[in-house]
Amino acid sequence: MQLSDPADVGERELRFAGRVHQVRTLGGALSALLVASVLAANGASAWIWAFWAFNGFIWPLLARWLMLRSPDPAHAAHRHLVFDSAAAGAWIAIMEFNLVPSAVLLAMVTTDKVAVGGWRFLGRTAPALVATCVLVSAALGFPVRLESSMPVVLATLPFLFVYPVALATIAYRLGRSVADKNRQLERLNRIDVLTGLRNRRGWNEAMAAELARHARTRRPAVLMLVDVDNFKAVNDNHGHVAGDEVLRSVAGVLAACTRDIDTPARYGGDEFGVLLAETSLAGALCVAERVRLAFLDQRPDEAAAQDCTLSIGLSEVDLSVITTDEWLTRADAAMYRAKAGGRNRVEPAAALVRR
Numbered sequence: 001m002q003l004s005d006p007a008d009v010g011e012r013e014l015r016f017a018g019r020v021h022q023v024r025t026l027g028g029a030l031s032a033l034l035v036a037s038v039l040a041a042n043g044a045s046a047w048i049w050a051f052w053a054f055n056g057f058i059w060p061l062l063a064r065w066l067m068l069r070s071p072d073p074a075h076a077a078h079r080h081l082v083f084d085s086a087a088a089g090a091w092i093a094i095m096e097f098n099l100v101p102s103a104v105l106l107a108m109v110t111t112d113k114v115a116v117g118g119w120r121f122l123g124r125t126a127p128a129l130v131a132t133c134v135l136v137s138a139a140l141g142f143p144v145r146l147e148s149s150m151p152v153v154l155a156t157l158p159f160l161f162v163y164p165v166a167l168a169t170i171a172y173r174l175g176r177s178v179a180d181k182n183r184q185l186e187r188l189n190r191i192d193v194l195t196g197l198r199n200r201r202g203w204n205e206a207m208a209a210e211l212a213r214h215a216r217t218r219r220p221a222v223l224m225l226v227d228v229d230n231f232k233a234v235n236d237n238h239g240h241v242a243g244d245e246v247l248r249s250v251a252g253v254l255a256a257c258t259r260d261i262d263t264p265a266r267y268g269g270d271e272f273g274v275l276l277a278e279t280s281l282a283g284a285l286c287v288a289e290r291v292r293l294a295f296l297d298q299r300p301d302e303a304a305a306q307d308c309t310l311s312i313g314l315s316e317v318d319l320s321v322i323t324t325d326e327w328l329t330r331a332d333a334a335m336y337r338a339k340a341g342g343r344n345r346v347e348p349a350a351a352l353v354r355r
């Protein structure tokens with residue numbers, strides 16, 4: 001079973017790679033400033049300055065270029081993040097463990113690894129950081145100079161403030177986008193894809209809300225169940241595409257003949273329902289008759305050829321209705337009486353309790 005479109009996955013990976021690039025470019029420039037302050041104070045050699053220029057300004061561009069050329073950009077981005085950790089380990093050793101910049105660099109490298117891949121990813125990148133730190137320090141003769149001068153502390157401040165704010169901004173945007181996607185999914189879960197009306201789930205929720213409203217306010221409401229007569233014949237004789245068109249035309253009629261506060265839905269196969277809010281049975285009879293006649297007028301030719309009509313059952317809510325199932329059962333019984341009575345008609349259910 002295919003869960004996601006490969007094009008969507010590719011786009012998602014590229015977005016992830018793009019975010020990593022932004023953070024690396026910013027982190028590269030800010031950490032270059034911090035490292036430069038220590039290198040200047042320690043009188044670093046030319047090759048260290050060359051590595052500094054590469055890591056701070058060329059590597060972000062190179063990493064992006066490599067990532068975009070890679071058949072698996074997200075994987076490449078993860079690989080480059082491991083390199084970032086290794087480079088941070090080297091810089092800590094080259095800075096001779098100068099306390100403030102080393103601690104800030106370590107904290108930021110840790111934060112972005114946790115942000116990208118959680119503690120597990122941090123665990124995968126930490127060995128690279130420790131290994132390069134030990135190897136570079138060994139190559140330099142294990143120099144240690146912990147004191148941080150005021151210029152070094154000042155050069156560390158931009159990294160300390162700007163980088164976490166940038167990471168937090170990205171995390172916040174991602175959180176919002178996930179929340180938006182979840183809301184969209186929630187909405188789609190309640191929509192029937194063929195007709196665009198509410199599906200059974202969405203309708204059940206609307207029915208429960210209307211029943212609760214009636215219990216609270218005693219305001220009238222009517223449940224209208226609509227079944228397409230002889231629908232199977234359209235499918236059998238004209239094909240499912242024609243059948244689908246008939247279902248869409250019923251949905252169009254229901255939406256057009258009801259008010260904004262009413263809730264039309266496709267309840268199942270060829271069964272539809274409308275919750276008529278603030279409507280008494282007398283009013284609902286008028287609406288149902290309007291729906292029945294509008295369908296006769298607007299039905300597709302295939303529906304007319306098979307004598308497709310609408311049988312409609314109505315049930316007004318009253319205090320004897322405790323559950324949505326009871327309400328539905330009454331409307332269903334009325335609708336079946338309409339079928340039994342010869343189809344193409346409207347039947348009200350008998351109410352048990354009168355207000």
Ligand SMILES: Nc1nc2c(ncn2[C@@H]2O[C@H](COP(=O)(O)OP(=O)(O)OP(=O)(O)O)[C@@H](O)[C@H]2O)c(=O)[nH]1
Nearest residue numbers: 227228229230231232233235240241243244269270
């Ligand atoms: N084209 C199409 N057909 C569907 C869909 N869902 C259910 N059906 C068909 O709808 C038909 C419903 O059958 P019935 O309600 O028993 O058929 P009917 O001819 O309307 O019978 P009466 O209601 O007694 O008049 C079945 O043939 C289902 O296969 C759908 O989404 N598209």
